[in-house]
Each structure stands twice: as C-alpha cells, then as structure tokens.
Amino acid sequence: MDRTTLTLDDLPGPPVEVPYASVTGGNAGPHLTVVAGVHGAEYTGMAALLRLIATLDARRLRGRLTVVPVLNQPAFWARTPFVVPVDGANLNRSFPGDPAGSYTEALAHGLFEAFIRPTDVLVDLHAGDLPEALEPFCLYEESPVQEQSRALALAYGTGHVVRQSRAARTVGGSTSAAAADIGVPAITAEIGANGICDPASVAGHLQGVLNVLASLGMLPGDVAVPVAAPVEHEGWVWLRSPVRGFWQAAVAVGADVRTGDVLGVLLDPWGAELHRVVAPADGVPLFLTSSPAVDADGLLLGLARA
Ligand SMILES: [Zn+2]
Numbered sequence: 001m002d003r004t005t006l007t008l009d010d011l012p013g014p015p016v017e018v019p020y021a022s023v024t025g026g027n028a029g030p031h032l033t034v035v036a037g038v039h040g041a042e043y044t045g046m047a048a049l050l051r052l053i054a055t056l057d058a059r060r061l062r063g064r065l066t067v068v069p070v071l072n073q074p075a076f077w078a079r080t081p082f083v084v085p086v087d088g089a090n091l092n093r094s095f096p097g098d099p100a101g102s103y104t105e106a107l108a109h110g111l112f113e114a115f116i117r118p119t120d121v122l123v124d125l126h127a128g129d130l131p132e133a134l135e136p137f138c139l140y141e142e143s144p145v146q147e148q149s150r151a152l153a154l155a156y157g158t159g160h161v162v163r164q165s166r167a168a169r170t171v172g173g174s175t176s177a178a179a180a181d182i183g184v185p186a187i188t189a190e191i192g193a194n195g196i197c198d199p200a201s202v203a204g205h206l207q208g209v210l211n212v213l214a215s216l217g218m219l220p221g222d223v224a225v226p227v228a229a230p231v232e233h234e235g236w237v238w239l240r241s242p243v244r245g246f247w248q249a250a251v252a253v254g255a256d257v258r259t260g261d262v263l264g265v266l267l268d269p270w271g272a273e274l275h276r277v278v279a280p281a282d283g284v285p286l287f288l289t290s291s292p293a294v295d296a297d298g299l300l301l302g303l304a305r306a
Contacts, residue, residue: 001053001067008110013086013103018111020068021053029063029218033119034209036068038092038126038175039082040075044192045125048205063218068115074107081129081195093171095178112178121185123152123212124175125205127192131291134193135160135254135284136204137304138230142166143180152187155215156208157227159254160286162236162304170238170302193253194290233304237280240297241266245274247294249301253285256306263301266294282306 001021009015034052036045049069056065070076071091078085089104095116097109116122128134137160138153140146146163153161164170169177179186189208192201207225214224241247245266251257257279266275283303294300 001056001058001065006110006114008107010099011103011106011110014074016073016107016110018068018071018073020066020115022064022066023056023058023061024064025058025061025218027062029061030120030216031064031066031118032121032123032213032216032218033066033068033115034123034125035071035115035175036125037070037072037076038124039129040070040072040077041079041081041130041195042127042192043195043197044127044201045189045205046070046076047197047202048125048209051202051206052209060219063216065213065218066115066119071111071115081131092175093173095173095175096182108173116175116179116184117182119184121148121152121216122175122179122187123209124186124188125209126188126190127201128190128194128287130195131289131293132193132287133253133290134190134287136191137162137286138190139164139176139188140186141169141177141180143183145180145183145185148185149176149180149187151215152185152212154230155211155224155227156187156189157204157211157225158189158191158208159228159230160233160284160304161230162233162286165235168235170236190287231284233283233306236283236286236302236304238302239263239277239280239300241275241277241294241300242296243275244296244298245294246271246292247289247300248292249288249290251285251288253288256284257303258282279303
C-alpha cells in the first residue's frame with residue numbers, strides 16, 4: 001500500500017498530520033475507507049489497521065482501499081478518552097464539521113472532506129474507551145443506504161447489531177451518521193474495552209474488516225470467516241446519571257435485562273445509596289461505564305432494545 005500523510009494546517013490551533021495508506025487494485029470495484037482512532041484511546045481498531053496495512057496482498061484487491069489507523073491524532077498522543085484535548089469536544093459528535101467553527105469542528109471538516117466524502121463505503125473502528133466495558137456490536141443509521149450499511153454490519157461478525165433511526169439518534173455528528181447523510185453506506189464497529197489493546201479484540205476487528213472486504217467483492221471469499229447471525233436491535237436507550245456519585249453497576253455488558261431490573265446504584269461519599277438505576281426497557285447493555293467516578297449527567301450505559 002502507498003503510505004502518505006494528510007496535513008491539516010489551517011485549523012484554529014495546532015496543525016494535525018494524519019498518516020494513512022491507500023492502494024488501488026488491478027480490477028474495478030468500490031472505494032472502501034476504513035478508519036480507527038476517532039476516539040484516541042480506543043486502540044484495538046488502530047492495531048488491527050496497522051496489521052492490515054502490513055499484511056494486505058494488494059494484488060488480490062479489486063477497487064480502492066484507504067486505511068487510516070489513527071484519525072484523531074491530538075487525542076491519541078495525549079491519551080485522551082472521548083474528546084480532542086485542544087478544546088474538549090468530541091470529534092465523533094462534530095462531523096461533517098465546519099471549516100469556520102471551533103478547533104474540533106474544523107478538524108472534523110478536514111477529515112470528512114479528505115476521507116469520508118470521497119469514499120463509496122466507510123467502516124469506523126471503535127472500542128470501549130478507558131472507563132468503558134463493552135460487548136462487541138456494530139451500529140448503522142436509518143438512511144437511504146441503510147440496507148447496504150446493514151449488510152456491512154451483518155458481515156462484520158459481532159454478536160449484536162443496532163439500527164439507529166433518524167428520530168432516535170442518540171449520537172449526532174458521528175462518522176457513520178454523517179456518511180449516511182451523504183449517501184455513503186457506513187458502520188461503526190465496536191470491539192474491545194477499557195482502552196486495552198488485547199490480541200483477541202484486535203483479531204476480531206481485523207477479521208471484521210476482511211469479512212467486509214470479501215462481502216464487497218474487493219477480496220476473494222477465502223479471507224472471510226462464516227459468522228453467526230447477530231441479534232439485531234431497533235435503537236437503544238442511553239442512560240445518564242441524574243446525580244454525581246460512586247457508580248456500582250449491577251449488570252454486565254451482554255446480559256439480557258428486563259424493564260425494572262436494577263442496573264446499578266450511585267452512592268454518596270460515605271457509601272449510602274443516592275440513586276438506583278432501573279432498566280426503562282427490555283434490552284442488552286452493549287457498553288457500560290466501568291469506572292465508579294460518574295458526574296451528574298454522566299453516561300452510565302447504552303441499552304440496546306430487545
Ligand atoms: Zn469510540
């Protein structure tokens with residue numbers, strides 16, 4: 001693959017250099033762009049893409065493949081979970097961005113124009129960040145290209161897939177939502193937890209990307225592995241804490257929960273119960289804050305609807 005670097009030097013703050021790799025196969029096919037590191041401490045996808053660049057046999061490729069192992073360079077080097085350290089904003093709430101906006105909005109704009117607008121298909125690799133437990137899942141958006149997006153999610157190989165309707169978008173401004181809005185089929189794929197770069201999760205992401213490449217006809221089918229049909233969820237509920245407290249979860253990610261089940265409690269500084277969190281719907285927690293330190297309005301978990 002060709003190795004190169006995107007330079008964004010017209011940001012309202014420090015310039016950013018984004019190394020990436022690309023290759024065009026000998027036969028016609030779609031342009032797939034795979035990115036990781038939108039959140040700078042979610043390492044499993046980054047490691048998977050470094051391995052993909054090192055091991056891809058480009059002679060077998062149809063179409064064009066662009067691989068961006070670490071999209072959010074400022075967050076990666078600062079080891080900052082969730083946000084861009086320059087201004088504390090979440091890059092994955094900022095797409096398609098704004099060249100005249102804040103630092104993160106301008107960064108999002110530069111990355112969107114360089115990597116998302118020009119592609120035919122987008123796969124964005126995430127994991128549970130430093131304070132997050134996570135059950136592997138893929139997320140796609142309601143859009144005119146949602147069937148192609150769903151096919152990517154089913155090919156990836158995670159046990160759960162969430163469809164997010166436009167009306168119930170818990171997350172606006174994500175890569176996959178902004179891509180879907182301009183007609184680019186896209187998924188967010190999540191494998192790994194707590195900022196740990198464990199080999200099994202890295203392998204899971206790498207195999208997911210190979211499965212997608214095979215499903216698009218860009219690589220021969222022998223690179224794919226058969227995957228079981230995932231549990232598909234229509235939307236989800238993100239639960240936030242009404243109080244600042246010491247969070248003690250009572251459920252694990254991937255567990256089936258019923259409406260009214262206790263999901264955890266928030267304790268006061270002396271250990272007394274401040275607030276009890278109960279499930280507002282039947283579902284499965286796919287990510288869960290594992291750190292006990294939760295501020296008021298802090299995110300506790302994402303409950304995919306049964
Ligand atoms: Zn993420």
